[in-house]
Amino acid sequence: MAGHELALGLGQVERQAVDLADHGDQVDDERREQRDGQQQLIDWLHENEVDTVVGTLGWDEAGRPNGAHLIQQYIDGEIKIVLPEDAAEAELVHPKPEW
Structure with a gap:
């Protein structure tokens, strides 16, 4: 998996959690608010x-x-699952070929 795909996937997780989590009432203490918000996301x-x-x-x-x-x-220009073996669409390529 390319690093940018993982980063994008994690960003999508965060965005959906932030958009859909119930943030509840605001509190005066910023640290408590941050902790409560993090717990709501979790x-x-x-x-x-x-x-x-x-x-x-x-x-x-x-x-x-x-x-x-x-x-x-990336296998032959397409993203393929290589592990775990029971879900693999292609064989793991290691070491990575030169660009």
């Missing part, structure tokens, strides 16, 4: 799945990913 992510460029992502109550994390590579 709670939302634990209870929801997020569609991203790297697939649908979800987490359990401890923050562990649901299911296997899929590793992708």
Whole structure:
């Protein structure tokens, strides 16, 4: 998986969590507000799945990913899943060929 795809996927997770989490009442203490907001995002992510460029992502109550994390590579100009083996669309290319 290219680094930019992972970054984009993580950005999509954050954006959906921020957009959809219930932020509740505002409080005067900025630190408490920040902590409460972070907890709301955490709670939302634990209870929801997020569609991203790297697939649908979800987490359990401890923050562990649901299911296997899929590793992708560009193979012949296309993004293909290479790991885990039971989900692979192509063989893992290692070492990476020269550009």
